[in-house]
Amino acid sequence: MSLALLSSYAQQAGTSMAQAMAQAAAKGSAAPVRNAFSQPGGIVAIRAAAASLRAFVWVIPFILIAYILLAYVIIKFRDKGDGRKPATFHENNPLEFLWTIIPLIVVITVALHSYPTLTFMEFGGNNPALTIDVVGHQFFWEYKYPQYGIDISNDTLVVPANAVVDLDLTSVDVIHGFYVPGLGIQMDALPGRITNLWFKAKPGYYKGQCTQLCGVNHAQMLIDVQVVPNDQFQAWLAKHRTQSASLPAAPPAALPVAPTAARKARGKA
Amino acid sequence: MSTHVATAGVTQPRQYHGVLDWITTTDHKKIGIMYIVFALINGWLGGSLAGLIRLNLYNPDWHIVSPALYNQLMTMHATIMIFLTLMTAFAGFGNYLVPLMIGARDMAFPKLNAFAFWLLIPAAMMLYGSFFVVGGAAADGWWSYPPLSTAQFSAGHGEDLWILAVILLGISSIMGAINFLVTVIDMRAPGMNWMKLPLFVWSWVVTAWMLVLAVPVLSGALFMLLSDRWLNTGFYRPALGGDPLLYQHLFWFFGHPEVYIMILPGFGMISHIIPSMARKKLFGYKGMVMAIWSIGVIGFMVWAHHMFTAGISASARVFFSMASMFISVPTGVKIYSWLASVWGGVIRFTTAMKFALGFIFTFVLGGLSGLMLAVVPFDILVHNTYFVVAHFHYVLVGGSVMTLFAGTYYWFPKITGRMLSEKLGSWVFWLFFIGMNWVFMPMHLLGIEGMARRVANYRIEFRPLNQFISEGFIFMLLAGILFTYSIIKALREPKTAGDDPWQANDIELHLEWATSSPPPAYNFAEIPEVD
Ligand code: HEM
Ligand SMILES: [Cu+2]
Ligand SMILES: [Cu+2]
Numbered sequence: 001m002s003l004a005l006l007s008s009y010a011q012q013a014g015t016s017m018a019q020a021m022a023q024a025a026a027k028g029s030a031a032p033v034r035n036a037f038s039q040p041g042g043i044v045a046i047r048a049a050a051a052s053l054r055a056f057v058w059v060i061p062f063i064l065i066a067y068i069l070l071a072y073v074i075i076k077f078r079d080k081g082d083g084r085k086p087a088t089f090h091e092n093n094p095l096e097f098l099w100t101i102i103p104l105i106v107v108i109t110v111a112l113h114s115y116p117t118l119t120f121m122e123f124g125g126n127n128p129a130l131t132i133d134v135v136g137h138q139f140f141w142e143y144k145y146p147q148y149g150i151d152i153s154n155d156t157l158v159v160p161a162n163a164v165v166d167l168d169l170t171s172v173d174v175i176h177g178f179y180v181p182g183l184g185i186q187m188d189a190l191p192g193r194i195t196n197l198w199f200k201a202k203p204g205y206y207k208g209q210c211t212q213l214c215g216v217n218h219a220q221m222l223i224d225v226q227v228v229p230n231d232q233f234q235a236w237l238a239k240h241r242t243q244s245a246s247l248p249a250a251p252p253a254a255l256p257v258a259p260t261a262a263r264k265a266r267g268k269a
Numbered sequence: 270m271s272t273h274v275a276t277a278g279v280t281q282p283r284q285y286h287g288v289l290d291w292i293t294t295t296d297h298k299k300i301g302i303m304y305i306v307f308a309l310i311n312g313w314l315g316g317s318l319a320g321l322i323r324l325n326l327y328n329p330d331w332h333i334v335s336p337a338l339y340n341q342l343m344t345m346h347a348t349i350m351i352f353l354t355l356m357t358a359f360a361g362f363g364n365y366l367v368p369l370m371i372g373a374r375d376m377a378f379p380k381l382n383a384f385a386f387w388l389l390i391p392a393a394m395m396l397y398g399s400f401f402v403v404g405g406a407a408a409d410g411w412w413s414y415p416p417l418s419t420a421q422f423s424a425g426h427g428e429d430l431w432i433l434a435v436i437l438l439g440i441s442s443i444m445g446a447i448n449f450l451v452t453v454i455d456m457r458a459p460g461m462n463w464m465k466l467p468l469f470v471w472s473w474v475v476t477a478w479m480l481v482l483a484v485p486v487l488s489g490a491l492f493m494l495l496s497d498r499w500l501n502t503g504f505y506r507p508a509l510g511g512d513p514l515l516y517q518h519l520f521w522f523f524g525h526p527e528v529y530i531m532i533l534p535g536f537g538m539i540s541h542i543i544p545s546m547a548r549k550k551l552f553g554y555k556g557m558v559m560a561i562w563s564i565g566v567i568g569f570m571v572w573a574h575h576m577f578t579a580g581i582s583a584s585a586r587v588f589f590s591m592a593s594m595f596i597s598v599p600t601g602v603k604i605y606s607w608l609a610s611v612w613g614g615v616i617r618f619t620t621a622m623k624f625a626l627g628f629i630f631t632f633v634l635g636g637l638s639g640l641m642l643a644v645v646p647f648d649i650l651v652h653n654t655y656f657v658v659a660h661f662h663y664v665l666v667g668g669s670v671m672t673l674f675a676g677t678y679y680w681f682p683k684i685t686g687r688m689l690s691e692k693l694g695s696w697v698f699w700l701f702f703i704g705m706n707w708v709f710m711p712m713h714l715l716g717i718e719g720m721a722r723r724v725a726n727y728r729i730e731f732r733p734l735n736q737f738i739s740e741g742f743i744f745m746l747l748a749g750i751l752f753t754y755s756i757i758k759a760l761r762e763p764k765t766a767g768d769d770p771w772q773a774n775d776i777e778l779h780l781e782w783a784t785s786s787p788p789p790a791y792n793f794a795e796i797p798e799v800d
Contacts, residue, residue: 033718033719033730035650035717035719036650037717038718047646048646048647048649049650051644051646052646052647052650055640055641055644056641059640059641062601062637063633066604067633070608070626070633073614073616074616074626077547077612077613077614077616078616079615079616079618085615086548086549086613086614086615087549087612087613088550089552089613090549090550090551090554090610091552091553091554092552092553092609096556096602096606099601099602099605100556103598103601104598107594107597107598107640110594110640111590111594114590114644114646117645117646118583118586118587118590119583121649123583173416173422174414174416174422175417175513177578177652177653177721179652179719179721181718181719182719184650185649186652186653187578187580188578188579188580190513190514190579190580191416191507192508192512193580195579195580207719207728208719209719209721209728210721211652211653211654211721212414212653213340213409213410215417215422216340217336218723219725219726
């Protein structure tokens, strides 16, 4: 549900924005929480899930080998009361060498395999179509669209579909965690620092939540992301810009560095 | 060298009886027992908090506890389980067994030993008492990250008490660790050279080194936090030029070694129990010793895998991901060596052995979910979700706690002279094993589905799995009740265990099974010679 719609609801019904938001949240909650494995919402989630599954494929044999051996020794070497004498061997250097070196090679492979995805998740979001400053507060998220002079709080994050969206995160108080499993993103928002992530998503409704314990209402610090086709996004922008202009300016967040400067430093602006 | 220590011990007069004797004792065996009893009591208290947590999550609409209290329960549950239960239980078994196993009459510094134990009492009083101060107990998690834990956001004295208690517990651990190191270095019986040390002793040597190196870093980090709270310094406060990430690095520099501190002594126990019960010598002794040492060393180089989403650089993540991968290799070596130790044996399925084999089952899963978490893209998908909760409960409950059950069933006859009921033991094992997997297995799924951890409430979609999980808790509770009952019951029975009820010495000489059960004061009338 777009915010434009939301505010029109609010006007029609003569209810407060907060109530309208509660309605929207209720609507949104009809959609399940998506995750990167069952319903990946875009390339970042797809790549992250694929890298995880690749690693898991390497891990499966180790689970199987250990469990098969465990079951085997339990069944085979029970005391059956037949007076069998226990074996006496207690070392075997080649064997011990093998079960050190083979797992070592495997885990190095697993790690190396994951690095391209790590690099992609870190640096793949070039030329973002939209940059949003995400500011954590006890206990809500504030989203600023510096390109459009929009600043919304405690609301659904609305972004265009199939476009690189860049998030710069910080916090005005304690550490928060920005986590949207369906989009394959998670990054802490720390006071005094700016952290960064990007995604490119398919249209849809994505749910997430704060993942760093941030105080009493940490569990209530939910995240809702609405990814809409570009024309709807433009409509939302148009509607919302006028809305936001008439609202009193939000208190400035205590940013030590201008987010844009940080972005420039990373060569992403 | 052992002789002069021995005489010092022998001439010490025994002055008191009854309770006073326990309070004034410097006997490593009595101190060990006190540690173990202390751990059991705290296991019950910390476990009850877990019960409240699960009850609340069964249906958050019932509002069993307020969100504020929930955070306190969660923080105190972790703190109690880590510092007052697992660490003290292993310290107890270490205290009791290490001098016996190396053929010494006591620890190197018996008074220091008693002091380290008695420091636990004020620390525990501060922790439990903090529930009753204004604002309640600490509520910022066992990791206690600033700025949340600074005075601005956690004004109550619960947090101060928590910091002071953990510093005190740290001092106790450091004293204990130094004592273990000196004891093993200096007081081994003649002929007990390093490559004959029983593995439980080896695991305590490495654990003690890790404690000595890691705990001071935690204490330093906590003192700085305390100073930020009280003296308005700004180590962790951005407005004053500090940085909350500094705390995270210091905390996890301690925190990761800490998780191995809580499992290595358990590894050592398993390395005794499996050979005895399979009636076969331990496989790959040298490899095992090397594995413990590599874990001890690499364990100090992986800490930032707890910070993959904290905004650290990609290259740092590459390094810490690779190092964390490496640490599963020695862990794997241990698993394979235990399996090879059973191979060709003649297994007796005593309760101790059931717990040891059950431990292998759960620990493999916990270790491999750890390996998955070291894969950064996967960690980003599940960091700070219930997947992590599943991982560390598999290694700590499925790992450490199961080794402690195994160790209790194995050494109880030595410590008390009495056997624990094997019939009840079988019930304890199956209830615990089923309950443990019932509770923690589905948490992997919850995490993958995206349920955050450390939350008093959750989106409605997560309710069915949460209810299922809470139901499994009943099994673990029953196991705990039966276990405790079984101990109390056994203590009322006659001392019929004999010196070596498991015939451990038929396979290989173990000094602790070569003396009476329980061992006499000062353990050995004559210091044994090992050849
Ligand atoms: C086999 C090697 C292991 C690896 C590769 C490993 C890896 C990891 C990783 C990457 C995390 C961070 C996950 C996250 O926060 O997103 C983690 C968390 C944790 N691990 Fe392990 N682990 C291993 C073994 C163990 C063992 C043996 C223990 C304890 C006996 C343990 C206890 C913990 C605990 C307590 C946490 C959570 C700490 C917290 O956030 O409160 N791990 N592990
Ligand atoms: Cu938050
Ligand atoms: Cu770790």
